[in-house]
Amino acid sequence: MxxxxxxxxxxxxxxxxxxxxxxxxxxxxxxxxxxxxxxxxxxxxxxxxxxxxxxxxxxxADKEALIDALFEARMDEVVEIAQRALACDDPWAGVVLFFDEAMELHVADRGLKELIFSTAHGRERVAGARERIKPVVTQVVERAKASGQLRADFQTTDVPILQLMLTAVMEYTGDTDPRVWRRCLVLMLDGMRAEPGARTPLPCTALSDGQLDAAMARGLSSAPRR
Incomplete structure (x- = not known):
């Protein structure tokens, strides 16, 4: 019994x-x-x-278990952004949506940014998440290229590199002017177009010489020492 x-x-x-x-x-x-x-x-x-x-x-049991519990849902959010970008009627609008909303997540969550752009924590988990994201982002990219809106030599592997560049801008300039990464995003997107068109208005002014010095000093002070 x-x-x-x-x-x-x-x-x-x-x-x-x-x-x-x-x-x-x-x-x-x-x-x-x-x-x-x-x-x-x-x-x-x-x-x-x-x-x-x-x-x-x-x-x-350890920090990796805690990371697992937290970030699976955040990875789902990145995939969902890519899927909504792919669903946009205008292929170029999909490219803009993906960069804009994915960067918002990275800016708001430093841990998510480190997880996506590093293999130091949970290599298999991160690799699996990237494999989920990559096919959808590839479709977003190829659709915009096929429509003649995105330059033909742009590749899917350019996407994380450009995102990494923007997160570096955010790290350096966040305390000086938290809008600067958005200015750089607009400049970057205009440069990605297949054909030049009307320039997108920039969301903020460029840094002054003094602000640039402060941003560079902050970046140097936070760099790891050898």
Whole structure:
């Protein structure tokens, strides 16, 4: 005869507490990864969540497990952006939509940016996510090329490189003027067109000499030392 383990009223509050702690840990990790990137330690996550680090380890074996729990949904968002870009009636509008909305995610979430542009955390997971994203982005690119709107020598592999360039602009200039990456995006998109047309209005003025000096100094001060 098989025995059935029942859940007593005393067990239920413990399980509810455990789930609350798990959610607090996820919320804290999401905030910290977005603010500081994937270098955040589990000790820092525990402190932000208001729980002991042992509680974090009981829920997540290591930082990779926590990253897995958080970023699968964010990768889904990138794929969904690419799918909406592909669904645009105007192929060029799809290219613009993908760059604009994908960059918004990178700007808002430093951890997501590091995950997509690095293989340091979860190589197989990141490779799998890239393989999900690449076919859709390739269709966005090829459709715009076929329509004669995107220059014929543009390749899908140019997309992450250009995104990486824009994230570097954001890193350097975010404190000086957080709109500068958008200015660079407009300049970049105009340069990607197959045929020159009316220039897209720029969303902000260029940095002054003083602002440029401040941005460069910030970038140099944050560079890793050998």
């Amino acid at each position: 098989t025995s059935v383990t029942s859940i007593t009223p005393e067990d239920r509050p413990l399980r509810r507490d455990a789930e609350r702690n798990r959610q607090r840990i996820l919320d804290a990790a999401r905030e910290l990864f977005a603010e500081e990137g994937l270098r955040v330690t589990l000790d820092a996550v525990a402190a932000r969540a208001g729980v002991g680090v042992g509680t974090v380890y009981r829920r997540f």
